[in-house]
């Protein structure tokens with residue numbers, strides 16, 4: 001699974017893997033792909049530094065990257081406490097009511113919410129970048145918009161390529177104009193923040209919009225056949241996020257959540273604003289239903305919704321409250337039916353890709 005881009009980057013397979021877990025990111029890189037560690041959950045720079053040091057020690061000199069979340073619209077010059085104060089009381093009461101209805105206990109004494117999604121406040125993302133630029137990362141990706149010009153310049157000065165996710169050709173052109181090197185075309189079926197255009201339609205549109213910039217196809221890719229499809233549509237590689245959640249190296253810390261993922265079908269996700277205030281695909285749960293309900297207060301804009309639900313999510317995860325327990329995940333969850341090592345996943349991807357190529361060659365009369 002080699003393309004011009006994978007050759008330039010020095011990886012065996014043009015398969016990029018996004019994951020919040022360092023052990024998974026390192027395993028993806030060791031398996032011949034390009035592991036990208038998600039930074040959003042790190043609020044303390046020294047924790048990120050420690051995990052990046054660990055990745056360096058476990059990737060055998062092979063390339064890997066970091067993904068930060070810097071929203072296009074910045075939250076600047078305000079403290080987290082000031083942002084918290086903007087959350088309406090009615091929304092707080094509604095969150096408390098859902099938790100009470102499901103008997104969700106508080107966090108144990110002295111345990112603080114480890115699930116604060118504040119990484120997308122400019123100040124915190126910038127702290128993460130300072131750490132990242134001190135480490136030998138080869139790729140910096142940004143989830144929500146083009147990174148600011150000074151960040152792109154700092155990355156380029158250090159020989160780091162910059163990638164950004166795009167949900168439409170318009171986003172993609174914006175990234176190109178901002179000096180981004182690689183555009184990730186993130187389709188509707190993907191886990192996490194998504195636009196409204198499916199990968200099958202989006203990929204060739206983005207390829208045409210930013211030509212000759214390399215494009216990675218993302219969203220709904222979990223088999224080698226789907227990788228072949230993405231490359232056939234003009235992508236120079238693929239970017240996978242959901243598939244790694246049920247690998248043996250993933251540290252979900254919840255057997256119940258893993259079981260839910262393994263049991264879920266392709267129709268068991270929803271694109272909801274419940275998690276962050278922006279549409280993000282995730283497992284459909286009683287929690288997402290409550291926030292999406294017509295008779296509820298609805299969700300708040302980013303970053304308020306993320307702050308509103310952070311502690312609740314920690315409590316739900318800590319106590320593994322089944323009906324409310326969820327995670328960002330894409331429609332490919334329907335194919336995530338067994339726990340395997342990252343290497344075993346790569347072996348399957350390679351086999352599926354070869355099968356797809358053979359099949360197309362036969363159809364084209366070449367074999």
Ligand SMILES: Cc1cc2nc3c(=O)[nH]c(=O)nc-3n(C[C@H](O)[C@H](O)[C@H](O)COP(=O)(O)O)c2cc1C
Nearest residue numbers: 018143190191192218219220240241242328329330
């Ligand atoms: C659990 C999870 C968390 C994610 N968090 C982020 C994130 O912080 N930053 C980001 O750029 N993308 C994030 N994504 C999206 C992935 O980078 C990737 O684009 C997406 O998962 C690809 O589609 P797929 O889920 O169908 O593989 C997340 C995806 C998942 C499943």
